Amino acid sequence: MGFYLILMGPQGAGKGVQAGFIRQDHGNIPHISTGDLFRAMKTRTDAFAQEIQAILASGKLVSDEITCKMVEERLAQPDAHAGALFDGFPRTIPQAEWLEKYLSAKGEKIAAALLLELDLYDAFRRTFGRVTGADGSSYNIYSNSEGITWNWVDHESKAFPPRLEATVTATGEKLARRADDASADAIIKRLDAFQRDTAPLLPYYEQRNLLRRVDAAQSIEAVTAAIRKILG
Ligand code: AMP
DSSP: OOEEEEEEOOTTSOHHHHHHHHHHHTTTOOEEEHHHHHHGGGGOOSHHHHHHHHHHHHTOOOOHHHHHHHHHHHHTSGGGTTEEEEESOOOSHHHHHHHHHHHHHTTOOEEEEEEEEOOHHHHHHHHHTEEEOTTSOEEETTTBOTTEEEEEEOOTTSSSOOEEEEEETTTOOBOBOOGGGSOHHHHHHHHHHHHHHHTTHHHHHHHTTOEEEEETTSOHHHHHHHHHHHHO
């Protein structure tokens, strides 16, 4: 039996970090993020890939048919023979139904749909305030800002809100911010989309007794421990 897990939660809930631990615990199953798979098409110049990029830029969802086809191809790769960790998929009821059918035809099933729950205001602060150093160290203006100098830099013509810049006070190292974290507007749009897309899936997995909720406001270690307890 393979191990198939669905990971859900808003940005900032720690999905990326926890996915790393989950994979380690379960035979290094691949982390399949449909958003990453679509973004990876960016370098392709064919009409199909361009169409996908236009949909991504609009913030709309790619069709269920295309999305499921892509997941099917990904699951056929050898590294996915023992299971997979889904992130950003399923996003709609038809996708959830497709996955259930696809796995059951192979004699497999979903182990759980794990929801990393985080207040959306906290999700915003975790995302907007986070910066990382070249060595992977991470800081946040709202929760972990000691030793860091924070500067709000005005846009030249004030056409956009000020930018947040962070430097390590002792060394002067400039810390990096993920491009998709730097715009408050874009973060709010993604949080809205998460609410909109995930809401219908919760009763779907609840009815199947697969939904497991984890309080993602806890420390990374506490969240990992809670997940390990749930997944046994
Ligand atoms: P994400 O990185 O998960 O936020 O996904 C980025 C974008 O990829 C989304 O805004 C959608 O346009 C597309 N996308 C990702 N996953 C799906 C999915 N399961 N169904 C439809 N569209 C998706």
